[in-house]
Amino acid sequence: MFGLKGDWSLEVKDRYFTLEDYSGAEPRWCTGCGDHGILAAVHRVCRDSQIKPEKTVAVSGIGCSSRLPHYMNTYGFHGLHGRALPVACGVKSRRPDLDVWVATGDGDCFSIGAAHWLYALRYNMDITMLVFDNGIYGLTKKQTSPTTPMDVPTNTHPSGALLPPLNPLTVTLGVNNISFVAQIVDWNAPLRHEVIKMAHEHKGTSFVRIIQRCPVYVESIGKRLQDEPARMQLLTHENGVQVDDNVKRLFPNHAEHDPSDLAAARALAQDESVLPLGILYHNPDAPRYDIMSSVGLDMSVDEKLAGMNQALDNFAI
Template sequence: MSTELPTLTAADFASDQDIRWCPGCGDYSILAQMKKVMPQIGIARENTVFISGIGCSSRFPYYMNTYGMHSIHGRAPTIATGLKCARPDLSVWVITGDGDALSIGGNHFMHLIRRNVDLKIVLFNNRIYGLTKGQYSPTSPLGKITKSTPYGAIDNPLNPLSVAIGCEATFVARSIDVHIKHLGEVLKKAAEHKGTAFVEIYQNCNVFNDGAWDYATDKTSKFDTTLELEHGKPLIFGKNKDKGIRLNGTEPEVVELGKGISEDDLLFHDEKTPEATLAYLLSRMRHPEFPEPIGVFRSVPAPVYDVELNRQIDQAKEKRGPGDLNALFQSGETWTVS
């Protein structure tokens, strides 16, 4: 009997559900790239699970022809952790948004990453609460005027990548909804990583926060406002590849090539270094002072939580035998309630 998987296409991963996102939403692009990447990963649909919380992004499991769960606000990481620990053979993805993950779900998000559970987190960041009609979110910039901040937001926004790196994330990446080739490549790299892979996607909400990422997507400006990271390559950007990033002491600075400065003077990207300092520095580079990096910031090996947990369980079974729940309940002092 053949054990080879049938050849699948993007269409095989499309469910029969009507997609209920606003026309023009960036979520469509992310969904399309995920469906294209899934056949390349080579994991059967019945061994793939998408788990989401609450928000526009969290409709995602309905639209993938795999197993899935639309869970509760901010708690997708806990459900995903339990599933991966109980069924380590499954490919488990968490789909979330900037509000779902970083507000009510912030604690769960942080502990999932520090544990390094072998699952993938995809965070759609549109800097707004879209499903509840346009309130400011944990990533909304200072001064943002919304229905819940009519005089401008006064909360300092969170930087999702910096938070993830601060929690010792073993894989951290960023892409943009309309950069479809780049997005597909990043999702594939995340799928191949052993451990927690965190991907932030700049996603446009064309109803409640249209144009939030225009500087990173506009064809005339994106070459100067974004920088594609490549492992082992210098940090070069600009339409003519004539600008770069170098370190001035411990601080990054923008320089022009060809004016006494060569590529060898620039900062070289190393996503494999165990030390997270470089990845954190890159995560702090923000427009308009710097081009914002996209690509893989960090990809390093580390002990995997679900692997270690199941190893401990196997050791306990080997030493003490299989458990008996009924015997456990009847052991020690017991009470009879009539």
């Protein structure tokens, strides 16, 4: 609520936001769904950064993940299936003062919205993009998603998916102008919090793939990882995510990885025998489209009128 400034004087903020200030309606996700934890992390990161709720916009598409805005007490936009990213980019393009979050899922982002996924990465606008990847279409009741493992029977593929799953990390890391790529699992709260916090602090599009449990339709996906932590590998580096030793101890595999090393990140993503967790890639200097597209915001009415007349002059006789 207040703190000491550099000159030892007392700083009193006129508004201090608690978790409650960011919390909207009561979540209607299933019991045991990984989304609850992600939502809690988002609330906490908002609270910790003290961003104004009225300056925060949570944008989503359609799916279980995309219910997230309703559980925020900020501005929100729950739009069309697959189309969260264009809307979010549009918000940011002429309102760079707003803090924009995107909640999307494996179907929403990697399937119906795949073009926008690649392009949002290219645009690299300052947006925090959380992909809730549970490997299944939940809201429409158990259809194969791009990341459904082949041995999981679904209502559209009762004998299992016909094709090997899409690897979102290799695709993402293959796009030019990416600036922040991370992967976490929903059930490790400290890692989850630290990575989402870093993603939020990053200036550019932060892509966070969150392996998220759906206990109702595909319990096996999360369970397999929880039962065998050796299937995961924690990425460590002084420029990566920092977690306590007791968190590190949960992961038998560690790999030292410099987030500025794109080739190494791609190699990690390519190796599907073990799931890398942490920051795969971070480049704070990639060009940002929100800066390019927000030109002219400071123009006065008189300047605009003068510009208008100049434009008309070009066609005058």
